Amino acid sequence: MGTLRHETGELVVLSPEHVVGRMSSCSLILDASFVSTAHALIRWTGRSWEVRDLGSKNGTFVNGYRLAAGSAAKLSQGATVAFGRPSEAWQLIEATPPTVMAVPVEGGQPRYATSGVIAVPTRDKPEAMIYFTGNHWLLELADEKRALKPGERFYAAGRQWRFESPAGLAAPTASNEEPWDLESVILAFMVSRNHEHVRLELRKGECVRDLGHRSCFYLGLILARHRLDDRARPGDQSGWVDNEALLKMMPEYTGDSHLNVDIYRLRKLLHDAGLFDAPRIIERRRGQVRLGTDRVELDA
Secondary structure (H helix, E strand, O other): OOEEEEEOOEEEOHHHHHHEEEOOOOOEEEOOOOOOOOEEEEEEEOOEEEEEEEOOOOOEOOOEOOOOOOOOOEEEEEEEEEEEOOOOOOEEOOOOOHHHHHHHEEOOOOOOOOOOEEEEEEOOOEEEEEEEEOOEEEEEOOOOOEEEOOOHHHHHHHOOEEEEEEEEOOOOOOOOOOOHHHHOEEEEEEOOOOOOOOOEEEEOOEEEOOOOOOHHHHHHHHHHHHHHOOOOOOOOOOOOOOOHHHHHHHOOOHHHHHHHHHHHHHHOOOHHEEEOOOOHOOOOOOEEEEEEEOOEEEEE
């Protein structure tokens, strides 16, 4: 992804359309008198990065040369760009295309999609998760779920974040596997005699993908049992478990944070196994959670 580095060492990861200026809504806020309110736009054209002056008072400079007001110039890797003052230069140290990410508004390292899911603030503490549903990107934060648009801001882990997604870019796909979906596979959970180990297989006709033993599969097993017990109920009502009740069934859980980690890991493992709609494996609503399919088998 495109990355600017200031002479002070500050790094900025570029959004597909990155407005530079003094406004609080700018992607890169430069609080200096020689910078205009909306000074310049850096954007990905589909082939390369370019910078366009937005009619700034003191000009935009590329490799030391001032652009005409309103004109644009291509930015190659290693190019320098300055806003209002040539000596305050930024260098484009990475010129690769933009990617899906959640960016801390006040600065810091962005979070990228790993196995189809963005974990915020980190993969070890996924207070919020962002994933692709097939039609749009969805923010899942505690009991809240809503669609996210590129450039939209949200709060998580005590910070404000900005979601960025290049137009037409969907979730990264798992490599080396033919894509499957939840509607076409059976989730087979196998439990050891002492219930200490749970193995999971994805079965589609004669094809089997063995995911091995993982601690997060025990969460899937508990939720699968509830889906099977509730099969007589309407599909949209079956299998839901109160979060508090679930925590009591999982004695190693110390709270919702542990539950979130296992949900993230379960989604990641299924995505890496070739399930393109893996985030749907867990569904959440206010104070409750359930397995996203009733196509399950339990084997001792």
